Amino acid sequence: MFDSLSDRLQGVFRSLRGEARLTEVTVEAALREIRMALLEADVNFKVVKAFIDRVRDRAVDQEVLKSLTPAQQVVRIVRDEMLALFGDTQGGLPTVQARPRVILLLGLQGSGKTTTTGKLGRWLAKQGRHPLVVSTDVRRPAAIEQLSVVGKQAGVRVYDPAGEMDPVARASGALADARNSGFDVLIVDTAGRLHIDDDLMDELRAIKAAVDPSDLLYVADAMTGQDAIKSAGEFNRRIGITGVVLSKMDGDARGGAALSVVGVVGVPIAFVGSGERLQDLEPFHPDRVVSRVLGMGDVLSLIEKAEEAVSQEDAEKLERKIRNNEFTLEDFRDQLRTIKKMGPLEQILGMIPGLGNLKELTANREKVDEGQLSRVEAIINSMTVKERRNHQLLNGSRRKRIAKGSGTSVEEVNRLLKQFVQMQKMLKQLGGMAGLGGGGKKKMRGLAGMKGLMNR
């Protein structure tokens, strides 16, 4: 996410780092680079201009020029101004009284409304809500069917009266059903439409009037260009928008245009879609994104991902095992699976502070080898239960068998075992430390404190 922008900016700052003193000339050169980076990221022209002017005003300040760490000062200014650009939002959905809470999703064709409906349904269910979803897209062939499938995958109830082809009737029918059956959230998916299509905009207004939504989420493709502001602005003017969902942020799109929407149209980003899986939807956190853009890592998102992938019990069980020195190959395999559950490895690495640069090293198409994880898993799978619990059983012929069974080589099996033994040793030391005791609760408290720190 935002990788290219972050690469460009890091390049600029690296060249600044060499300067003992900043001069107006070097600041100007850096600003030119930042301007190009932002324009190539599709940030709106006017937003770029205003942004650069503000950064310049603050950067050529005597305090900054005279300071011993001018580059860091400039980074700070860019960071502050970017945060200001994103506005004072915290992502997710605001609390409202209405029951059922009605969420209307709208946007251009192909921005990802139906997929987002499913993801949002799943997200809400995870928060302990009971969402009902309904499609009012009677135009695109098989759109209603698509939501039925997506809803089923997300484990969310889909309201779908067969034969009802009037969008407004579908929406109000769903609202009545949600009321009667005790659903506390209704998500209404709508047909994609152009902001200049008067008939369809009227239809949208009619749906809005019928269900009186508290949230109108505009789904914006992160890859859109300069036109984004125009269409979002028009949707906002005609229908009203309360938040933006930035979709398809898992590509190399820089999302600059969609982000300008926030600055120009003045609506906050509520969620970010970061993949094709239904769990790939996260509340938007400007501070985290800015940190990531500037290569400062994103520990909080990482921890949240881990929390979602690991249950409290599993964590406690693992901790007990480590303390009692019972960590086996089986546990090792569970850990691998957990990591895989957390999402693409590259994405995870990017969240670790300092590792943003690591990606440059592997940039020349040498992607992080996701397959390596699968191979390790295959090796462990090819062992007998006994072997997994006691790796010391593994003699030469057993290793040969395992290599054959997993389609790998004996060298690979050996390497894995060596790594495992090292890991066991490390964990033993860790388990011996008193500080690890205390269980999950304590960890959670520490986390909450950290969140407070970051939010400031």
Place this chain on the structure above:
Amino acid sequence: MGFFERIKDSLARTTQQFAERFEEVVQGADSPEGRTRPVDVDTIEALEEALISADVGVAAAARIVEAVSAKKDRGQSLRALVRTEILAILQRAASPPPDGQRPHVVLVVGVNGTGKTTTVGKLARLSKDSGLTPLICAADTFRAAAVEQLEVWATRAGVDFIRARAGADPAAVVFDAIAAGKARGRDLVLVDTAGRLHTRTNLMTELDKIRRVAAREVEGAPHEVLLVLDATVGQNGLNQAREFMSVAGVNGIILTKLDGTAKGGIAVAIAHDLQLPIRYVGVGEGIDDLIPFSPQEYVDALFEEKW
């Protein structure tokens, strides 16, 4: 309605948007007294802004601006110069579509939500109207209900349809479709593929597999690999084109959703940076709303004498 009217109609809004900005820029520069002066910094900056707001991109915009300001001092009209530059970029990239063995295999690829499925339906209709016998192959086995969506289009276009079970191997469906095309003596096999972000290496490799299967069945297949780009796409369109070119061998562009206010300026950027020709443009939701692209007429429509 011919190409010219259709595209003019759909570009009307585009033209307005682009024209309004442009009008301000060129009015001063093309006035009788303005013509004799070299282009001033403000005009250059405003022109650059107009081009970048049209998603033409930093590189292509810089090139156009540079060419224009170099020639301007000979008293030429700024409007005509810009028009000529854009046309030149598009024409340099233009080339006739490849032609060869029958059935002619066309892969339609792109990122999610650009309009691939709809475009395949329209393309089937267009080629049927021109006297060919197309066959549609639904190789998007990933997105929920994608096959059903395409089936509706195939029925509307009145052409053969080869479908796959959800979750089946797309390459196997393509194999089936080409075999059916050969057996039934069809001229054209149109393959709809699942939308995929160009950064997802494993999904991109799947396209390569489809290519290999097609190549084994018909000589030179896939003859055309068309990348569907949403006209609203920004500079990421360049990355998309670059990646799909290197992995899937894209050799043409289809620009969709040109009936909005987006200018599709990314097509100019792609023509400039990658020399990829635009083959078709999508101008609406109806089955007939796909038209073959012509640089000359596109620029004519874009630069129509409204301004």
